[in-house]
Amino acid sequence: MIEIHLRHRQGSFRLDVDLALPAQGIIGLIGRSGSGKSTLFSCLAGHIRPTRGCISLCGRPLYHSEERINVPPARRGIGVVFQDGALFPHMSVARNLAYGANNVGTAFWHEVIEALDLAHLLGARPARLSGGERQRAAIARALMAEPALLLLDEPVSALDPGLKARTLDLIAKVQARTQVPMIFISHAPEEVRRLCDQVVTLQGGRIHSVASSEWRAARPFAAVASVGGLRCAT
């Protein structure tokens, strides 16, 4: 389970989130600009320290304000993929992928590279890659560290429609193969509709709704989600 119970103030903005979701599949986190998506992303990744509350992943506390637990980002086991990939520009794609791959097996290495169609790009520098290739390499780099959860912050929003569709399909494919749970942050309903099993909608710093994708009614609602009133599991 991913359990998030947070209160965070940043200037006049308030994030007030209570959420418990099974850590499986691809969870869409959708909302307009200023809804709190990026703040929640930063709290989960450990980039910012929430004012109070708790975050736990599969029973492991990552943050608990009352118990003074704040696991540093390097030990959270949460992978991040930024909007433009943020690949290390001075390293080849292969070196980028190997950066966090300390204990990864050869089979997993090849599995990810094959699923994301990166074999022919391993020797290239990030500056020579297209936007879609960069995003695929960034996702592969994050997966090579074998995270317990992968956060994708609007990973396809800067891509043109054709590339966007292909990249979304590849994300779905690699998730199915690796079974790493993902949180896909987006402001575009069509991206979430295409990719996600469950959808969390943020509005004004609060959870507006938690549901299976309404647009994919044919698929069973996999999530047992609850909103509000939950105690911190630590």
Add this chain to the structure above:
Amino acid sequence: MLSLTPMEQSALMLSLNASAQAVLWSLPLAVGLGWLLGVRRFPGHALLNALVHLPLVLPPVVLGYLLLVLLGRNGVIGGPLYEMFGLRIAFSGEAVVIACAVVGFPLMVRAIRQSAEAIDPRYARAARSLGASELRIFVTVTLPLMAPGILTGITLAFARAVGEFGATITLAGNIPGRTQTLPLALFTVTQSPGGEAEAMRLCLLSLALAGAALLASESIARRMTETRAPA
């Protein structure tokens, strides 16, 4: 023109040697301070920044005098050093290196700080999420991305050190073969009747040195920036 007189050779070698040593000794501190000022925000940031850049705006003679007060035989630091170890810093070859290091230091820190500021903070965040320690991030991500700035800083500081005059003559004097660098030799010949031709030779030598250093810096920095364009 290609053959140098013994005085020219001595002044040239002394300038090159002192400038290289000045850059080498100040480089680790400049990298540390450049990174600190460029990446971190902390109380006293503006004060530290102002202190580092002070030699850039102070007249070199004032700087030399302050160094003399600190490092002279009766100085705050120089006094105890002489009493305990018999070390005499003022009017020695080491004084030339110190004067060159102090005047070149702000230029080096400034170039390094600017390159550190330009690094996208998400690289470090991505590295952290991949389990990297802060030391590993600094060595494998931050330092290589700061490299063009470090190189520019080295070259600027070296060029400034080669041209250094005021602080050197005040702290190290103008002793031929010992502390007489190129600018000091040029100053000496301009004070002698009929020294115009010699002065022009030394002037051209200084110009060639500084120009070569700047051109090399520009060229290498451009090449490094091209291969490391942000992804």
